Amino acid sequence: MNSKKQWALKSGIALALAITGVIAHAEPLQANVIHWWTSGGESAAIRQFADAYNQAGGQWVDNAVAGADQARATAINRIVGGDPPTAAQFNTSKQFHDLIDQGLLNNVDAVATKENWAAIFPQSILDSIKANGHYYAAPVDIHMPAWFFYSKPVFAKAGIAGDPKSFDEFLADLDKLKKAGVIPLALGGQPWQEKITFDAVFADVGGPDLYLKVYRDRDAKAVNSDAFKKVLASYKKLHDYVDQGSPGRNWNDATALVIAGKAGVQIMGDWAKGEFSAAKQTPGKDFGCFPGFGPRSPYLVAGDVFVFPKTDNANAIKAQNLLATIMTSPQAQVAFSAKKGSIPIRPDVDMNQLDICAKEGIAIMKDKSRQLPNPEMLLSPDMQGALTDVITNFWNKNQSVDDAQKAFASALKG
Template sequence: MNATKLGSAIALALAACGAARAQAPAPASAPLKATVIHWWTSGGESQAVKQFADAYNKAGGQWVDNAIAGADQSRATTINRIVGGNAPTAAQFNTSKQFRDFVEQGLLNNVDDVAAAGKWDQIMPPSILAAIKINGHFYAAPVDIHMPAWFFYSKAAYKKAGIANEPQTWDEFLAQLAKLKAAGLVPLAFGGQVWQEKITFDAIFAMVGGSDLYLKVYRDRDQKAVMSPAFKQVLVDFKKLKAFVDAGSPGRNWNDATAMVVSGKAGVQIMGDWAKGEFSSAKQVAGKDFGCFPGFGPKAPYIVAGDAFVFPKTTDANAIKAQKLLATVVTSPAAQVAFNSRKGAIPIRGDVDESTLDICARQGLAIIKDKSRQLPNAEMLASPDTTGALQDVLTSYWNKNQSPEDAQKAFARALKDQ
C-alpha cells in the first residue's frame, strides 16, 4: 500500500472511529492474548517467528498468529483492521517512515516504559532509534537489523566456474558474473519485482557511488548530486546486471531466487540477510555450502534496515499489558538470538550470545560496531511516497530501453516532486 492510500485509510479510520476503538476487555484471569499481524511466511521466516510466539507464550501470553503473505498486503490488513475497529495487538512494519502517519494521527500506543527498562537508547544503533523514537516517544519495538545488500553465493557454482575468491571491487564482481555465465550457470539470481529492483539498485549505489553521494541524494535530495556524472555512472553500472539475469526473472519472488542459489543453479544473489533463513531451511551451512559478503572490500558501507512491531491505539488495560509484554519479550536477549539465528538478520542489541549465530551474522555484528560504516536504508531517509516514486523510476529504467540520462532526469523529478 502506497503512502497516499495509507493516508486516506488513516483519515477514514479517524472519521469512522475518532481514534482506534478500544478492544473489548478480556476477563482478568485470561492470558494476555496478542493478535500479531506480520508477513513472515516463507519457510525460514515461519521458523523464525515461531521463536517469538513460543517466548511470548512462556512469558504468560497467548500469541495469536496472523500471517499475511506480502508486505503491502499485510500493512493493508492492519489498516483495514484499524478502520473496522478491530485493531490487532501488534503489527509488523519495516523500521522506516512507514508508520509515521499512524503516529501523527494518534493511532499508536507508545512503549516508553519498556524502552526505558530495556535501555534501548544505549543498546540500539542510532539509525534504528531515529526510526522508532518520534517526538521523544518510542512507537515501535525493533526486532532485527537487516542489511539489504548482502551478496550470497553458491560454493558449488563458484567452484564450477573456477572462482576461488570473493570479489574486492565492482569490476571483479562483474568478471565473476561473466565466468558464471560462461560455465552455463545463471550468474545472478534475480527477482524482477519493484522492491527487489530498488534494493539491488541501492546496493550498487552504496558500493559503487559511495556513502557521501548516497546521503546527498536520499537524505539531502540534492539535485546537483542526482544530475552528477557519478550518479549517472551508478545507473549505468546497475543496468550492467541485466546481462546476467535469466529470462524467468520478471515477477519472481525473492525466496524463489534464493532457491536458485541453494540448488547451485545460480551463482549469486544480491539480497537482504533474511535470505539466510532459506539456506538454513535447506540445511545449508554458511561458509561451507554458501558464502556471503556485505559488499566489496573491508570498508564497504553497511546499510542498516530492519523490522519492527507497532502497537495500535487501545485503552483496554489487558491489551496494553499484552503490548508491553510483547515489546519486552521480542527485544529480550534470548528471544533476539533465537529469532535472528533463524531469520538471517542480526539482533538489535549487542549484548547477546553470538555462539549460535552463523559466520555471516557474526560478521554483521562486528561491522555494525563501526559507526563509520553504518548507512541508513533509503526508506529511513525518504517517505513512502518518495520511495514509491523512485521505485517506479527504477523499474521503468530496468525493464525498458531507456537511457541513463532520461532515468537520471526522472529520478531527479521524483525526488523534487514528493
Template sequence: MNKATQMGSAIALALAVSSTAAQAQAPLKATVIHWWTSGGESAAVKQFAEAYNKAGGQWVDQAIAGADQSRATTINRIVGGNAPVAAQFNTSKQFRDFVDQGLLNNVDDVAIAGKWDQIMPPSILQAIKINGHFYAAPVDIHMPAWFFYSKAAYKKAGIANEPQTWEEFLQQLAKLKAAGVVPLAFGGQVWQEKITFDAIFAMVGGADLYLKVYRDRDQKAVMSPAFRQVLVEFKKLKGFTDAGSPGRNWNDATALVVQGKAGVQIMGDWAKGEFAAAKQVAGKDFGCFAGFGPKAPYIVAGDAFVFPKTTDANAVKAQKLLANVVTSPAPQVAFAARKGAIPIRGDVDVSQLDICARQGLEIMKDKSRQLPNTEMLASPDTTGALQDVLTSYWNKNQSPEDAQKAFARAIKGE
C-alpha cells in the same frame, strides 16, 4: 439455613473465586499481524510466539503473505476499529502517519526499563523514537545489500575468492555465465529492483553521494556524472539475469542459489533463513560478503512491531509484554538465527549465529560504515515513486540521462 443450602452456597462461592482467579491468570492474548510466511521466516517468528507464550501471553498468529498486503490489512483494521494488538512494519517512516494521527500506543516504560537508548544503534532509534516517545519495538537489523553465492557454482566456474571490487564482481558474473550457471539470481519485482539498485549505489557511488541524494534531495548530486555512472553500472546486471526473472519471488531466487543453479544473489540477509531451512551452512555450502573491501558501506534496515491505539487494559498489557519479550536477548538470538538477521542489541550470545551474522555484528561496531536504509530517509510515497523510476529504467530501453531526470523529479516530489 440448612446444611444443603450452606453446602450449595459454599460450592457457588468456590466456583466464583475459582473463576475470578482463572480470569486473573488468563494469558494476555496478542493478535499479531506480520508477513513472515516463507520457510525460514515461519521458523523465526515461531521463536517469538513461543517466548511470548512462556512469558504469560497467548500469541494469535495472523500471517499475511506480502509486505504491502500485510500493511494494508493492518491499516484497514485500525481504520475499521478492529486493530490487532501488534503489527509488523519495516523500521522506517512507514508508520509515521499513524504516530502523527495519534493511532499508536507508545511503549516508553518498556524502552526505558530495557535501556533501548543505550543498546540500539542510532539509525534504529531515529526510526522508532518520535517526539521523544518509543512507538515501535524493533525486532531485527537487516542489511539489504548482502551478496550470497553458491560454493558449488563458484567452484564450477573456477572462482576461488570473493570479489574485492565492483569490476572483479562483474568479471566473476561473466565466468559464471560461461560455465553455464545463471550468474545472478534475480527477482524482477519493483522492491527487489530497488534494493539491488541501492546496493550498487552504496558500493559504486559511495556513502557521500548516497546521502546527498536520498537524505538531502540534492538535485545537483542526482544530475551528476557520478550518479549517471551508478545507473550505468546497475543496468549492466541485466545481462547476467535469466529469462525467468520477471515477477520471481525473492525466496524462489534464493532457491536457485541453494540448488547451485545460480551463482549469486544480491538480497537482504533474510535470505539466509532459506539456506538454513535447506540445511545449508554458511561458509561451507554458501558464502556471503557485505560488499567490496573492508570499508564497504553497511546499509541498516529492519523490522519492528507497532502497537495500535487501544484503551483495553489487557491489550495494553499484552503490548508491553510483547515489546519486552521480542527485544530480550534470548528471543532476539533465537529469532535472528532463523530469520537471517542480526539482533538489535550487541550484548547477546553469538554462538547460535552463523558466520555472516557474526560478520554483520562486527561491522555494526564501526559506526562509520553504517548507512541508513532509504526508507528511513524518504517517505513511502517518495520510495514508491523512485521504485517506479527504477523499474522503468531496468525493464525498458531507457537512457541513463532520461532515468536521471525522472529520478530527480521523483526525489523532489513532483
C-alpha cells in the same frame, strides 16, 4: 537446557511479567499479531517470538498475511476500522509515522525506559521508532538488504577463487558464471527487489557521501552528477546476467536457484539466510556471503519493527508491553536472529548460536562509519515508491541512462 540457560529464561520471563503486571495463574494475555513472514525460514523465526510470548504467560494469535504491502494494508484497515490487532509489523522506516501523527498508536515508553533502549539500540533505529519524545515501536532485527550470497560449488565450477573486491571484479565473475552455463545473477524481478539491487550498487559504486547527498539531502547537483550517472550505468549492466524467468519471481524462489546450484549469486537481504538454513546448508561450506566490495564497503541498516495500535483496554495494553519486552529480550533476539538471518538489535547477546555471516555483520555494526541508513529511513513511503517506479522502469525498458537520471531527479523533487 543447562542451569545457566534455565536461569536466563526464567529471569527474562520474570522481568516481562513484572513490567506488564501479569500475575501467576492469570488468564493468558491474548495478542493478535499481524506480520508478513510466511516463507520457511521466516515462519521458523517468528515462531521463536510466539513461543517466548506463550512461555511468558501470553497467548499468541498468529495472523500471517503474505506480502509486506498486503500485511501493512490489512493492519491499517483494521486500525482505521476500529478492530485493531495487538501488534503489527512494519519496516524500520517512516512507513508507520502517519499512524503516529494521527494518534493511532500506543507508545511503549515503560518498556523502553525499563530496558534502557536509548543506550542499547543503534541511533538510526532509535530515530525510526521514536517521535515526539515517545517510543512507538519495538524493533526486532537489523537486516542488511544488500548482501551477496553465492553457491560455493558453482563458484568453484566457474573457477572463481574468492570474493570480488570491486564492482568490476564482480562483473568479471558474472562473466565466468555465464560461461559455466548457470544463471549468473538470480534476481526476483519485482520492483522492490530491483530497488534493493540498485541500492546495493549505489552504496558500493557511488559511495556513502553521494548516497547520503541523494537520499538524505535530495541534492539536485548530486543527482545530476556524472558520479550518479555512473551508478545508474553500473546497475543496468547487471541486466545482462539475469535469466528470462526473472520477471515476477519471488525473492525466495531466486534464493532457491542458488541453493540448488542453478544460479551463482543473489543480491538480497540477510533474511535469505533463513532459506539456506531451512535447506540445511551451512555458510562457509555450502554458500558464501559478503556484504559489499572490499573491507570498507558501506553497510546498509534496515530491519523490522512491531507497532502497537491505540487501545484503552487494560489487558490489551499489558499484552502490548509484554510483546515489546519479549521481542527485544536478549534470549528471544538470538533465537529469532539465528532462524531469520538477521542480527540482533542489541549487542549484549550470546553470539555462539549465530552464523559467520551474522558475526561479520555484528562486527561491522560496531564501526559507525560504515553504517548507512536504508532509503526508507530517509524518505517518505510516497517518495520511496516514486523512486522505485523510476528504477524498475529503467531496469525493464530500453531507457537511456540520461533519461533515467532525469526521471530520478524529477521524482526526488516530490
